[in-house]
Amino acid sequence: MDRTEHRRHTRRERLRRHSGHSNFYNVEYDAVIGSFEQMVLLAVVRLGDRAYGMAIREEIAERTGRQASLGAVYATLDRLTAKGFLKVGSGPGGAIRGGRPRRFFTMRAPGRRALEASLESLQRMLSGVPLGDLRRKLG
Amino acid sequence: MTRLERSLIDAAARLVPLSYRQTFVGDLLEQYERRRRSAGPTAARIALVAEIIHSAPSLTRWRLTRGVVMNTHARSQDPFHMGRLTPGATAGRALGLFKSFYLRALAVFLLVHFPLRMVGHFVRSDEAIAAALQSVALQALLANGLLLISWTLVEGTLLATLVQRRRGHEIGIPAALKESLRRFPTFLAARTLFLLAVAAGSVVLIVPGILATCLLMLHGWLIFDRGLGALAALKESARIVKSRLRKTLGLSLPVAGMTLVWVALGVLFVAQTLRFTAPLMPIFKIAPFTMTLMETGFVLFTILTGILYANYSPNGSSLEESPV
Incomplete structure (x- = not known):
């Protein structure tokens, strides 16, 4: 195992241990987040120290109109x-x-x-796409 | 809330991994209560049913990817959870946890209990204070009050650490002490009521005192794990233990015996230490330290209550025994 690989391995191991889980989810994909995950992370940032399940669900509903279930938010x-x-x-x-x-x-x-990387990649995908008004709205 | 709604919440909660169960049910209840206050009970009921139906697919998926494994996993990670509760196995587990936890407990005792015990001992033995207070009873009350405060703080710190350990996290002594201070008024109130109940029971006869101890002994865990108030924790403890009173008595006896042995060893140690040190230095300087060593024996009993709490309601969930 070379040094970079070792560093990556120990970082992953540290993350796994810190989260208190064994590898239920594929932590290999730790940098990839989906659109709902993005929303949840943004809601957590917005709510600060008041971010708990129901508040996050309400924040998403209020800002995006998406009526996510409490179960989906917790999962x-x-x-x-x-x-x-x-x-x-x-x-x-x-x-x-x-x-x-x-x-x-x-x-x-x-x-x-991960959130920054995900938003940046979205921005990069958007740049140069002739979507007119839609692109301007998405900013 | 009708029985149907309780059953629905109970059913939904069973789909949630144990470590999230209480929080999830709490959120459902909070949402129900808010809706009931703003739009009435019918609207709240409809919203609750809709929420549970809406959540069911996600919860099932969650359960399948994580929950089924997590259920066993959470229990196997919980050092207080046991497959089968027998007096011998319970005593063995309590002793094992006590061994792994003893140095931490001793550090907490020395940092928190020792200074307050010193002050208490000083208040009790100092003639100038006795003269100032002009009452032996008041002097004893003050010294014992300090001990009660100290004991509550110490046990709170230990409980905060053990609650986190059950959840698979380790916290340091400062964080545990902070948590103990945050819950101090509630825990002190519950502890005072508990002691009064036990004392009242013991005055009448010994047996009611023992029964009161058994019935109410989970209150600390309920305060630190579920965030209940003093009275609510005592009532909930009585509710949990009531149906298993005989079993609890059986399980507690070996641990109570071990605690007594430890304390007896402590008394011998104190006596021996004082015999050699008393001529060299004043007793009040050495007695609190040696008594601190002796008192760590009671940590065994805190650990026993943790084992009972974890096995009577896994991960602090009361859903195992009854609907919400």
Whole structure:
């Protein structure tokens, strides 16, 4: 194993260990994120320290009109955590939730990098495409 | 909420991996409650059913890719979870966890308990303070109050660490202490009520005291794991243990015995240490330290409550026993 490969391997291992998962998801693809994952990550950034499942779902619905189910949001959050993009913390639940805790998500550096890379590649794909008004709107 | 809705939530929750179950159900309940307040119970009910139906495909997919494995995996990762609860196996697991956790517990005791114990000991033995307070009872109350505060802080710190360990995370002593301080008022209130109940039970006869201890002993875990309030945690603890009271008594006996042996060894150690050191230095300087060593024995009992909590409601989920 040469040095670069070793570094990549240890980084992956560190991510795996940090996420607290064994390799349920293919962490090889840690830099590739889908459109819904993009939305979820952006919602987490927007909400800051108030990002938990329901708030993220509402943020996406409010900004994009997409009515994602709570199950889809949680499955995505779990996948992003396994990839090492999000950090999980827990907060108090309160009477409204029957005392059940909230699980707050915050962005980690690899998540920020992956989101930036994903948005940049979208920008690059858009540049030079004659979409007229649509392109201007997407900016 | 009707029985049908509870059953629906229960069914949906079973599709969610254990580590997310409580949070998911919490979100559903929060959404239901908000909708009920803003649009009425019928609208809330319809929204809840729609949400569960809408979530079912994603949850099933999630469960298939992760949940089925995760269920067993989460349990196997949880050091408190056991396949079969027998008194011998429970005692063995408690002792194993105690061994792996002892140095951390000792560090917490020395950092948090030792200073407050020193102050308590000083308050109790100092003549100037006795003269200032002009009441032996007040002096004892002050010293014991300090001990109770110290003990609650220490146990909170240990519980915060163990709760995170159950979730597969390790946190340092400062972070655990911070969490303990955050939940301190709730835990202190619950602990005071618990002690009052146990004391009242023990005054009447020994047996009601033991029963009260068994019924209410999961309150710390419920506060630190599920974020419940003092009264809610005591009630929930009683609810969880009530149907398994005899089993709990059986499982607790060996660990209680081990705790007593540890404390007895501690007493011998204290006595021996004092015999040699008392002529050389004042007792109050050495006694808190030696007693701190002795008191770490009670960590065994905290670990036992953790084992019972983890096995009676895996990953803190009460859904295993009853609907939401």
